[in-house]
Amino acid sequence: MTAPTLPPVAHRRPVRTDVRVDATPARGYGDRVYGVFITTCALAVPALLVLVAAVIARSAWPAIEQVGTELLVGRTWDVPRGQFGALPALLGTLASSLFALLLATPLALGVAIYVTELAPLRLRKPVAFLVDVLAAIPSVVYGLWALYVLVPFLREHAMPFLGETLGLRELALFRGPAYGPSLLAASLVLAIMVLPYIASVAREVLQAVPRAQREAALALGATRWEMVRDAVLPYARSGLVGAVILGLGRALGETMAVTMVIGNRHEVPTSLFQPAYTMASLLANEFAEASGELHLSALMAVAGLLLAITLVVNAIARWLVWRMERRA
Amino acid sequence: MTVPDAARTAGAASSRALGATRAMQRRRRAGSTMTVLIWAAAGLSLLPLVLIAGHLLVGGVRVLTPTFFTALPAPPGVAGGGVANGIAGTLVLIALASVIGLPVGLGAGLYLAEHRSTRLATIVRYLSDVLSGLPSIVLGIFAWEVVVRPSGQFSALAGGFALGMIMIPLVARATEEMVRLVPVALSEAALALGFTRWRTSLSIVLRTALPGIVTAALVAVARVAGETAPLLFTAFGTPYWSLRVDQPIAALPLQIYNYAMSPYDDWRAQAWGGALVLIVLVLVISMLARRATRSRFASASGGAVND
Numbered sequence: 182m183t184a185p186t187l188p189p190v191a192h193r194r195p196v197r198t199d200v201r202v203d204a205t206p207a208r209g210y211g212d213r214v215y216g217v218f219i220t221t222c223a224l225a226v227p228a229l230l231v232l233v234a235a236v237i238a239r240s241a242w243p244a245i246e247q248v249g250t251e252l253l254v255g256r257t258w259d260v261p262r263g264q265f266g267a268l269p270a271l272l273g274t275l276a277s278s279l280f281a282l283l284l285a286t287p288l289a290l291g292v293a294i295y296v297t298e299l300a301p302l303r304l305r306k307p308v309a310f311l312v313d314v315l316a317a318i319p320s321v322v323y324g325l326w327a328l329y330v331l332v333p334f335l336r337e338h339a340m341p342f343l344g345e346t347l348g349l350r351e352l353a354l355f356r357g358p359a360y361g362p363s364l365l366a367a368s369l370v371l372a373i374m375v376l377p378y379i380a381s382v383a384r385e386v387l388q389a390v391p392r393a394q395r396e397a398a399l400a401l402g403a404t405r406w407e408m409v410r411d412a413v414l415p416y417a418r419s420g421l422v423g424a425v426i427l428g429l430g431r432a433l434g435e436t437m438a439v440t441m442v443i444g445n446r447h448e449v450p451t452s453l454f455q456p457a458y459t460m461a462s463l464l465a466n467e468f469a470e471a472s473g474e475l476h477l478s479a480l481m482a483v484a485g486l487l488l489a490i491t492l493v494v495n496a497i498a499r500w501l502v503w504r505m506e507r508r509a
Numbered sequence: 510m511t512v513p514d515a516a517r518t519a520g521a522a523s524s525r526a527l528g529a530t531r532a533m534q535r536r537r538r539a540g541s542t543m544t545v546l547i548w549a550a551a552g553l554s555l556l557p558l559v560l561i562a563g564h565l566l567v568g569g570v571r572v573l574t575p576t577f578f579t580a581l582p583a584p585p586g587v588a589g590g591g592v593a594n595g596i597a598g599t600l601v602l603i604a605l606a607s608v609i610g611l612p613v614g615l616g617a618g619l620y621l622a623e624h625r626s627t628r629l630a631t632i633v634r635y636l637s638d639v640l641s642g643l644p645s646i647v648l649g650i651f652a653w654e655v656v657v658r659p660s661g662q663f664s665a666l667a668g669g670f671a672l673g674m675i676m677i678p679l680v681a682r683a684t685e686e687m688v689r690l691v692p693v694a695l696s697e698a699a700l701a702l703g704f705t706r707w708r709t710s711l712s713i714v715l716r717t718a719l720p721g722i723v724t725a726a727l728v729a730v731a732r733v734a735g736e737t738a739p740l741l742f743t744a745f746g747t748p749y750w751s752l753r754v755d756q757p758i759a760a761l762p763l764q765i766y767n768y769a770m771s772p773y774d775d776w777r778a779q780a781w782g783g784a785l786v787l788i789v790l791v792l793v794i795s796m797l798a799r800r801a802t803r804s805r806f807a808s809a810s811g812g813a814v815n816d
Contacts (some may be wrong), residue, residue: 215707216632219623222616223633224679229674230636233643235652240654291550299547308551315558317795319735321762322784325769326561329568329777373557380554406540421715425641434793436738461646461738469742484650495642498647506575 241485244478269449273457278432281371289376293383295463298406316377324441327370336361356452375496379428380387386420395447410497420505426498460487512731569785585773605669610676619683637678649739665758668744672733679729687721727798737762
């Protein structure tokens, strides 16, 4: 007689996916109240989203009616004359965010790869922790630092160096006097701010890559870097793209630090050295002192535009990250 | 096989081996180049942290006197102003935000954990993640429209409302993760003993997950404590001492912003002090959050909580 064999997975932690507490029947008044409460709370999330969009759309309606497409394509923002063209702010938002992403992405992916694949085990947690600390610094503190450390440094050293020493002045992208507060300053501080977000999502994505994937590559004789390049990164690609787009969403909506260093000049940005404007900065500067209903409504329209853009960007990013993590 | 033949074969083999080593060397070199680059990326990414911490300490410690914590803001040129009202205001705003945001976030998180794969849960989970990525200034404008405009004035309540809305998705998702770590056998045992569902949830599931939920709440609080943009046109700020919820209230981030953008040197200096205090506040809350989980829960769940 042989002893009954145990099922092979008996020692694992119980897998909970098929167990549902709500499969037990609700009993009594308390259960009903509890059920209604948590369902209401859950419904509050989509409701909030819809409500925010609806409230902003309603308030923006007068401006959309009166100003029309001028809001999107107009270049002049002149409150007393009732001209509300938000194109410079729109382009400033896109330009600063995209340039920030360009700077932050390689570094953020580098940190994520470092922490998950390459760093000595002793260093992994501390580095991940420090990156998280970077993410915890409030926007206004970044702004303060950027305004009094980064901007003077750019004005005195970096901009002359880029412009004169490297001769980049000839390029349209670097034209103009070295003001200090500029699209470049905003992009740099944005890059510093979105880096930890991208890095931490990318880290989660890389951690979701199955171990077997790595072991197989190593067993075939791959070096550590080849393992990362050929086995880990391709598997994680959509999630990593999601992480980067998530960073883009952050950058688009970032307000305080950008407002403090971008120079707040309402002109279509043509050079990294020039002051510019973003939609969020426009709101931060003018909303509290909006004069008249049309001005207010135009600002609401800008807020609606910002909301719509970040909504789409976040929806895409989350979808990519999710797909990746669910597959793992 | 003649001797020269054998020598040739051996030679071919060794040159083949040599070629293989060369390829291997090339691959190794590519590997070490990338390794160096990635180390550099990690170092470069942490450089801003070092710089900011350094400047904050240098600029901040100078103005940190006892009066800085106890005095109201002074007009420019008058010595000895402080941020007492800002610190108090930030605490009031955090409390209001928690009162508004925590219960809803907690309830939503419980729903997500208990109804894991229903369609509504999937939608709510997805939208929470989307919501938490939206610009906070947009939620500030929303709060202005639904609280400030009808009531006709800026108020602490409006600020707390804006921050509370920001907390909801954060708390919901974190609560869900924590509740999921509670072994289902515990709730099954309670249900088998005749507990009702709500008693099971409150006294078994929530109690077990409590440290984790405290962490979730504190992480959300740390996140909103430094928020500035949504307060610009809700809490608004005031140079006076006020704790009333229906009046404009001072907040540390707002004071830092106003001081930093001011043309006065002594106010600018105080902005650094305020920033240092704010950072310490945020970090202390974050540390408490980590501690709460580590103490009891981490061991029970195999350390999965902190990863």
